Amino acid sequence: MESTPESFAWATASLIPMTAVTPVVPPCEPTSQGAIIAELYQVTKSFGGAVPCLHRVSLQLRRGDFYFLTGASGSGKSTLLKLLCGQLQPDQGIVRLFGEEVNPHQDRRMAQLRRRLGVIFQDFKLLGDRSVAENVAFALLVRGIPKTEIQQRVQTALKLVGLSHKANAKPQSLSGGEQQRVSIARAIVGSPELLLADEPTGNLDSQTSQQILALLHRLHQHGLTVLFTTHDLALTRLVPHRILHLHHGKLESLTHP
Numbered sequence: 001m002e003s004t005p006e007s008f009a010w011a012t013a014s015l016i017p018m019t020a021v022t023p024v025v026p027p028c029e030p031t032s033q034g035a036i037i038a039e040l041y042q043v044t045k046s047f048g049g050a051v052p053c054l055h056r057v058s059l060q061l062r063r064g065d066f067y068f069l070t071g072a073s074g075s076g077k078s079t080l081l082k083l084l085c086g087q088l089q090p091d092q093g094i095v096r097l098f099g100e101e102v103n104p105h106q107d108r109r110m111a112q113l114r115r116r117l118g119v120i121f122q123d124f125k126l127l128g129d130r131s132v133a134e135n136v137a138f139a140l141l142v143r144g145i146p147k148t149e150i151q152q153r154v155q156t157a158l159k160l161v162g163l164s165h166k167a168n169a170k171p172q173s174l175s176g177g178e179q180q181r182v183s184i185a186r187a188i189v190g191s192p193e194l195l196l197a198d199e200p201t202g203n204l205d206s207q208t209s210q211q212i213l214a215l216l217h218r219l220h221q222h223g224l225t226v227l228f229t230t231h232d233l234a235l236t237r238l239v240p241h242r243i244l245h246l247h248h249g250k251l252e253s254l255t256h257p
Ligand SMILES: Nc1ncnc2c1ncn2[C@@H]1O[C@H](COP(=O)(O)OP(=O)(O)OP(=O)(O)O)[C@@H](O)[C@H]1O
Pocket: 047, 053, 071, 072, 073, 074, 075, 076, 077, 078, 079, 080, 122, 199, 231
C-alpha cells in the first residue's frame, strides 16, 4: 500500500506539544482487539552460544495498540525487532508482517513490506553528510513520490517533532535528543502502519525521554501501532500500555509491573 497525503492525516491532525507526560497509575488498558499486524510464531534465534538468544518466542501485535518491550541489556530486544523487520532470519519459527511471512531473501517483497513500517534504530543511523531534512526525506526519494509531496511530508514530520528550525543543520551539530527526534521524523514521514522503536530513549536524560515517550504516545493516539523497546521500567509506568518482557530467551509477561 502506497502512502498518500490523506494517510498522513494522523500526523497533521494535531501537533504534539513537547511536554513531559503525567504519570498515570496502571491498570493496563485493554487491548484494542484490532487485526494482527505482526506476529512471531515459535521463533528461535541463536548466535552460536550455548543458550539461544530467543527460544520459541510467540507474539502477536494488534493494529492500534502500543507495546513496551522490556528486558535487560542483551535479553534480545533488538534481535526481536530485527526479526520483525526482516533484518534477521529466525533459525526456527515463522515471522509475519501484515499477514505475510517475512523472508529477508525476497528483496522486492521485503521492500514493499518495509514501506509499511517505520523503524527507529538504537544508534539513530543518521547520514552525517546530509542535512536533517535530507535524512528525513531519504527513504521517500527511492519510492518515486513527487518532490512537492516529499517536501510537504518532511516539513510536517519535522514540525511534529519540534525541529523545523533545524531542517538545514547537519546531524552532528544536534544534541542526542534532537538526533533522536530526527530519527523519529524519518521513521514516521512515510505514514507507517507499525512503528518499531528500538530504545528511542536510550542515552537521553529523563525529561527528554519523557518527551519522546509523549510524542510516540500521541502518535499512537492518532492510530499508529507502536512497539517501543526500553530497559527503563520507570518509563513504562508513565502511560498505560501493554508490556512484553524478555528474560532468558523467553517472552515472560504481558502485564504492568
Ligand atoms: N549479530 C550478532 N552476532 C552475535 N551475537 C549477537 C548478534 N546480535 C545480537 N547478538 C547477541 O544476542 C544477544 C541479544 O542482543 P540484543 O542486541 O538483541 O539485546 P538487547 O536486549 O537489544 O540489548 P540492549 O538493551 O543492550 O540493546 C546478546 O547477547 C548479543 O551479544
